Amino acid sequence: MSTETVKGKVYVENRQLVLPGELLAEGDVQAQSPYIYKVGEKYYSAIIGLASVEDNKLNIIPLEGFYLPKVGDLVIGLIIDVGITNWIVDIRAPYRAIMNASDALNRQFNPIQDDLRKYFDVGDYVLAKISLFDRVHNPVLTIKDRGLGKIVHGRIVEIQVSKVPRVIGKKRTMINMLMNETGCDIVVAQNGRIWINCSNKELEDILILALKKIEAEAHTTGLTDRTRNFIREEKARRGL
Amino acid sequence: MGKKADIKLIREDGLRHDGRKPDELRPIKMEVGVLNNANGSALVEFGKTKVLAAVYGPRELHPRHMSLPDRAVIRCRYHMAPFSTEERKSPAPSRREIELSKVIREALEPVIFSELYPRATIDIFIEVLQADGGTRTTGITAASLALADAGIPIRDLVAGVAVGKVDGVLVLDIDQVEDEFGEADMPVAMMPTLGKITLLQLNGVLTPEEFKEALRLAEKGIKEIYRLQREALRKRYVEVSLEE
Numbered sequence: 001m002s003t004e005t006v007k008g009k010v011y012v013e014n015r016q017l018v019l020p021g022e023l024l025a026e027g028d029v030q031a032q033s034p035y036i037y038k039v040g041e042k043y044y045s046a047i048i049g050l051a052s053v054e055d056n057k058l059n060i061i062p063l064e065g066f067y068l069p070k071v072g073d074l075v076i077g078l079i080i081d082v083g084i085t086n087w088i089v090d091i092r093a094p095y096r097a098i099m100n101a102s103d104a105l106n107r108q109f110n111p112i113q114d115d116l117r118k119y120f121d122v123g124d125y126v127l128a129k130i131s132l133f134d135r136v137h138n139p140v141l142t143i144k145d146r147g148l149g150k151i152v153h154g155r156i157v158e159i160q161v162s163k164v165p166r167v168i169g170k171k172r173t174m175i176n177m178l179m180n181e182t183g184c185d186i187v188v189a190q191n192g193r194i195w196i197n198c199s200n201k202e203l204e205d206i207l208i209l210a211l212k213k214i215e216a217e218a219h220t221t222g223l224t225d226r227t228r229n230f231i232r233e234e235k236a237r238r239g240l
Numbered sequence: 241m242g243k244k245a246d247i248k249l250i251r252e253d254g255l256r257h258d259g260r261k262p263d264e265l266r267p268i269k270m271e272v273g274v275l276n277n278a279n280g281s282a283l284v285e286f287g288k289t290k291v292l293a294a295v296y297g298p299r300e301l302h303p304r305h306m307s308l309p310d311r312a313v314i315r316c317r318y319h320m321a322p323f324s325t326e327e328r329k330s331p332a333p334s335r336r337e338i339e340l341s342k343v344i345r346e347a348l349e350p351v352i353f354s355e356l357y358p359r360a361t362i363d364i365f366i367e368v369l370q371a372d373g374g375t376r377t378t379g380i381t382a383a384s385l386a387l388a389d390a391g392i393p394i395r396d397l398v399a400g401v402a403v404g405k406v407d408g409v410l411v412l413d414i415d416q417v418e419d420e421f422g423e424a425d426m427p428v429a430m431m432p433t434l435g436k437i438t439l440l441q442l443n444g445v446l447t448p449e450e451f452k453e454a455l456r457l458a459e460k461g462i463k464e465i466y467r468l469q470r471e472a473l474r475k476r477y478v479e480v481s482l483e484e
Contacts, residue, residue, distance in 0.1 A: 017477050019388065019397070019470055019473050019474070020388050020393075020394045020395070020397055021394075021396030021397055021431065021432070021433040021434070023433065034393075035393055037393075044396070044433065046393035046394060046395065047391055047392075047394075048388055048391070048473060062391055063391075063477065064280070064389060064390065064391030065390075065391030066279065066298070066390075066391060094297065094298035094299050094300065094357055094360040095300065095359070096300060136358070162391065219477055
């Protein structure tokens with residue numbers, strides 16, 4: 001089963017399910033995942049995932065997991081506290097994010113005069129980007145970019161973070177199909193929150209059911225076609 | 241329950257009081273992802289011993305001053321349900337449970353890549369639903385499955401089993417009766433792929449030769465438990481295959 005490369009030996013096949021502690025490869029291979037660790041010359045998996053093997057490049061796509069912030073990620077945050085000069089935002093990560101008022105307002109602000117609750121209050125959703133994050137600092141959010149800011153209409157759907165790539169699909173096939181079939185606007189954030197904006201309630205319901213279906217069947221094949229059929233059937237059933 | 245005289249731990253035909261061979265495990269059942277609200281969970285049964293494990297995190301640690309700047313804090317609670325024993329057990333954490341929580345935490349700490357999540361915490365809850373000996377090793381087995389299910393990076397699954405000495409015979413995976421009336425009890429937990437021991441306790445007396453033999457026996461049992469652990473994890477993804 002092993003594939004010999006120039007110097008290294010890979011013991012897993014592409015798309016094979018790997019478990020923690022599973023021997024993946026030996027010798028000269030390139031491990032491109034934080035979830036691959038090395039003992040001596042041997043590479044092991046640290047999580048449950050699907051192996052991705054390309055020549056002697058080795059990667060693991062996690063099947064379980066949580067959101068770990070990365071600078072530049074698009075996230076949908078939930079305001080959980082309002083401070084004097086900043087907001088505390090839940091982004092479904094091990095760390096709570098901070099959004100500074102100076103970053104969110106497009107002008108000088110005076111903490112004595114301005115009440116930040118006027119702009120974002122507890123319970124508001126915000127579409128933001130992570131501008132800063134490292135081992136010693138909590139993530140810092142910014143909304144200084146096109147399309148970012150407070151979410152005032154539509155709905156938020158939460159899915160498992162490990163299923164996010166599946167909702168987007170290879171070359172955005174899945175998300176484009178969802179948008180074409182339902183006519184809704186969809187924004188998928190990296191932290192597993194999805195913002196949907198539909199023209200009517202029925203389509204919104206169908207889209208939410210479709211997203212939940214993708215989440216539940218993320219590891220199966222032919223999902224895009226099955227989801228397309230599912231949406232069409234639901235539309236026909238509801239007379240749309 | 242009777243006195244030692246009532247129970248023959250090793251029968252005339254060389255089998256144990258429940259009909260197992262000395263090197264035989266109890267029937268083992270494992271199920272992963274049994275709880276909806278935990279990030280990871282597992283239910284493991286070794287014969288009549290049933291243990292539920294749940295993992296939360298990595299998540300923010302409160303109180304904040306307990307957090308570590310370079311790695312995640314791992315907290316572990318081993319608890320026996322009041323209905324897990326023959327006589328009702330007070331639900332308050334006993335001395336024994338507090339110590340076992342620490343011992344289990346130390347058996348799991350070396351496998352978790354806690355340095356990836358500074359300032360955070362990983363909480364492990366082990367609830368014994370039914371106790372019939374070997375609850376700590378069953379707990380470790382369940383907790384490592386729950387960790388994997390939560391998607392927390394770990395070096396390897398940890399599998400545990402207890403070896404005992406009853407009527408002068410070394411036996412694998414002892415139950416309550418054998419623990420109570422036997423001469424020695426040795427729980428062992430290992431990371432099987434890496435061949436490293438993360439828990440080793442010994443209660444009673446073994447000669448150096450017996451100890452070596454007991455460790456070999458434990459390793460054999462752990463290999464089998466590890467195989468079952470991997471099977472349980474795999475079962476959740478039977479349909480995994482090529483995609484687009």
